[in-house]
Amino acid sequence: MTTPIQNTPSTEPLPEVSDWWTTAISRIRPGEILLRGYPVEQLIGQASFPDMIWLMVRGDLPTRSQSQLLEAALVSSVDHGPQAPSIAASRMAATCGLGLNNVMATGVSLLGDTHGGAGQQCMQLLDDLIQQVGDDGDLDEAAEDIVATHRAQRRHIPGFGHRFHPHDPRRNPLLDLVADASTSGAVPGRALAAGTALERALAKGRSRPVPMNIDGATAIVYSELGFAPELGRGLFVLSRSVGILAHGWEEKSGGTRIKGPIPRRLLPSYNGPAPRDLQPEGTA
Numbered sequence: 224m225t226t227p228i229q230n231t232p233s234t235e236p237l238p239e240v241s242d243w244w245t246t247a248i249s250r251i252r253p254g255e256i257l258l259r260g261y262p263v264e265q266l267i268g269q270a271s272f273p274d275m276i277w278l279m280v281r282g283d284l285p286t287r288s289q290s291q292l293l294e295a296a297l298v299s300s301v302d303h304g305p306q307a308p309s310i311a312a313s314r315m316a317a318t319c320g321l322g323l324n325n326v327m328a329t330g331v332s333l334l335g336d337t338h339g340g341a342g343q344q345c346m347q348l349l350d351d352l353i354q355q356v357g358d359d360g361d362l363d364e365a366a367e368d369i370v371a372t373h374r375a376q377r378r379h380i381p382g383f384g385h386r387f388h389p390h391d392p393r394r395n396p397l398l399d400l401v402a403d404a405s406t407s408g409a410v411p412g413r414a415l416a417a418g419t420a421l422e423r424a425l426a427k428g429r430s431r432p433v434p435m436n437i438d439g440a441t442a443i444v445y446s447e448l449g450f451a452p453e454l455g456r457g458l459f460v461l462s463r464s465v466g467i468l469a470h471g472w473e474e475k476s477g478g479t480r481i482k483g484p485i486p487r488r489l490l491p492s493y494n495g496p497a498p499r500d501l502q503p504e505g506t507a
């Protein structure tokens with residue numbers, strides 16, 4: 224005779240099960256949603272969306288000036304038009320009948336080291352520069368060394384240069400906010416100093432300076448706020464997701480079906496073999 228299986232839920236939680244996803248982020252129980260210890264009903268209406276990002280990722284609520292700086296950076300990079308591959312790809316995905324979740328995932332999946340990754344790389348560079356210089360070193364000298372090394376290796380400094388903005392319109396407002404926050408003591412100001420030192424070093428001896436771009440400016444903000452470089456990438460993705468959603472929705476609402484990367488009347492250039500006949504087997 225087989226013993227019947229007990230289906231009654233145990234009142235004693237098994238530690239190896241309940242500890243499987245141990246988390247300090249949230250506690251969810253019937254009728255209770257605690258986020259980093261705060262009941263969600265108290266956060267609703269009191270915490271802004273940037274506050275929530277900070278709370279969830281960092282563990283506690285930001286000060287007002289930290290939250291405002293984070294918000295400014297998130298606002299600045301929401302969109303760069305359909306010429307950005309991530310936006311174009313999400314619009315194409317929308318015309319292929321995908322749901323909005325897959326439309327957004329298509330765009331976000333294109334954000335990698337080359338497209339959308341310069342912010343994280345710039346944060347790492349700023350961090351390295353700050354560490355290298357320490358309290359007494361010469362920031363401008365160290366920045367010039369970095370630029371010289373990159374030039375010798377024919378590498379671009381991440382966060383600088385732009386295909387068509389001679390001056391990125393997002394640079395000044397962001398840097399002005401960081402400068403104000405630094406003056407009031409809300410942020411240390413070291414990343415701002417390091418970023419502008421790199422900018423000066425890049426401009427030295429050139430008639431056409433290499434402007435700081437959005438990735439450089441947001442890298443300064445996120446570094447000043449103490450985010451790890453990899454989180455900088457995550458924050459950029461959060462911000463750009465807004466543009467991806469808007470563009471995906473616009474394209475979906477337009478009703479065009481299966482839109483390719485170039486207008487239909489144009490054909491991609493072909494540089495393969497000239498047309499040739501496949502010889503029947505054994506006749507070659």
Ligand SMILES: CC(C)(COP(=O)(O)OP(=O)(O)OC[C@H]1O[C@@H](n2cnc3c(N)ncnc32)[C@H](O)[C@@H]1OP(=O)(O)O)[C@@H](O)C(=O)NCCC(=O)NCCS
Binds near residue numbers: 378383
């Ligand atoms: C964005 C980018 C691809 C634009 O490139 P581009 O407009 O084709 O610029 P070019 O590569 O033709 O560079 C023009 C000149 O500026 C220099 N330059 C441009 N960006 C540079 C950078 N980031 N670091 C060092 N020098 C740079 C080039 O060496 C070149 O110098 P030259 O006139 O002496 O030959 C390029 O600046 C880059 O790769 N930047 C780093 C990555 C980055 O921040 N990406 C985010 C963009 S929003």
